[in-house]
Amino acid sequence: MTEAVPAGLRDALEDPFAELTGALAGTTRMKLEVSESRRITPGMQRLILTAPELADLAYRPGQDMMLLVAADGRRPVRRRYTIRALDAARRQVTLDVVRHGAAGPGERWIASAEPGDVIEGIAPRGKVFLAEGREWHLFAGDQAGLPAFSAMAEALPATAHAQLVVEVPTPEDALAPAAVADLRIDWLYRGERPAGDSGALVRALARLALPPGDGQVYLAGEAKVVLALRETLAGRGIPPERLSPKAYWGLGRANAGHGEPAKEG
Numbered sequence: 001m002t003e004a005v006p007a008g009l010r011d012a013l014e015d016p017f018a019e020l021t022g023a024l025a026g027t028t029r030m031k032l033e034v035s036e037s038r039r040i041t042p043g044m045q046r047l048i049l050t051a052p053e054l055a056d057l058a059y060r061p062g063q064d065m066m067l068l069v070a071a072d073g074r075r076p077v078r079r080r081y082t083i084r085a086l087d088a089a090r091r092q093v094t095l096d097v098v099r100h101g102a103a104g105p106g107e108r109w110i111a112s113a114e115p116g117d118v119i120e121g122i123a124p125r126g127k128v129f130l131a132e133g134r135e136w137h138l139f140a141g142d143q144a145g146l147p148a149f150s151a152m153a154e155a156l157p158a159t160a161h162a163q164l165v166v167e168v169p170t171p172e173d174a175l176a177p178a179a180v181a182d183l184r185i186d187w188l189y190r191g192e193r194p195a196g197d198s199g200a201l202v203r204a205l206a207r208l209a210l211p212p213g214d215g216q217v218y219l220a221g222e223a224k225v226v227l228a229l230r231e232t233l234a235g236r237g238i239p240p241e242r243l244s245p246k247a248y249w250g251l252g253r254a255n256a257g258h259g260e261p262a263k264e265g
């Protein structure tokens with residue numbers, strides 16, 4: 001049993017989230033144990049974690065779990081991963097994590113995680129979830145956004161209309177959600193191109209036929225890619241309140257200790 005941050009060091013951290021107040025009011029801190037870790041596609045690792053608190057965890061599809069993956073001196077280093085599924089009866093949460101291969105504390109912990117390993121989690125986090133009363137939903141972004149898009153698409157009723165435009169490395173990474181809604185999926189394959197390039201996604205969204213009526217567009221992935229997609233959709237007349245963008249990671253830059261892309265500068 002390995003602890004991501006050993007208890008002695010955990011207690012000595014200068015932790016901005018020592019109290020779950022402010023933006024963290026309503027979240028729960030828990031000690032999670034790894035039940036299972038396996039590759040589900042060439043580029044995606046599935047982790048199943050368990051904790052007693054999961055029996056009562058309320059969350060909305062699209063929200064995430066913040067894991068304390070490491071400590072940098074006395075500073076906590078956290079990373080955020082979307083709740084792909086929650087089985088309250090079995091007290092198990094599923095996280096699908098991109099194996100990006102670059103050096104990062106999240107990637108390092110995921111790569112080494114074995115059954116019995118222990119890590120602190122705080123959930124639920126995040127403000128992006130399904131907008132109500134929309135006639136259609138469009139989800140677009142890179143592979144890191146796929147777990148959130150899948151969780152949200154699977155929560156839509158059979159009468160809903162949704163579209164997914166997701167860039168993944170290879171056709172083997174094209175893992176479609178088990179949605180009951182009317183769901184159309186456009187997979188974009190990155191092949192040898194590095195992650196974090198906006199070109200293919202921007203071109204796809206620039207020419208995508210948008211359904212009539214009021215829809216909601218959810219964007220997630222590399223920060224500059226999300227920005228480029230926002231601009232593309234704004235240029236197509238989608239008003240800001242119909243866009244739910246979220247920067248997940250920054251190309252060539254480690255995320256900040258609270259798990260979001262570090263600010264430029």
Ligand SMILES: Cc1cc2nc3c(=O)[nH]c(=O)nc-3n(C[C@H](O)[C@H](O)[C@H](O)COP(=O)(O)OP(=O)(O)OC[C@H]3O[C@@H](n4cnc5c(N)ncnc54)[C@H](O)[C@@H]3O)c2cc1C
Binds near residue numbers: 079108
């Ligand atoms: C609300 C929220 C929900 C998220 N949900 C998920 C999720 O469900 N699944 C998931 O896989 N990710 C998710 N992410 C993104 C994930 O937290 C980041 O990718 C994070 O940077 C990973 O941490 P790390 O320590 O591995 O890399 P960091 O230390 O942050 O970065 C190290 C290096 O790795 C590179 N890098 C980081 N992420 C990627 C990537 N995805 N592809 C290519 N290169 C990368 C960086 O450019 C940098 O060069 C989410 C982020 C947020 C904010």
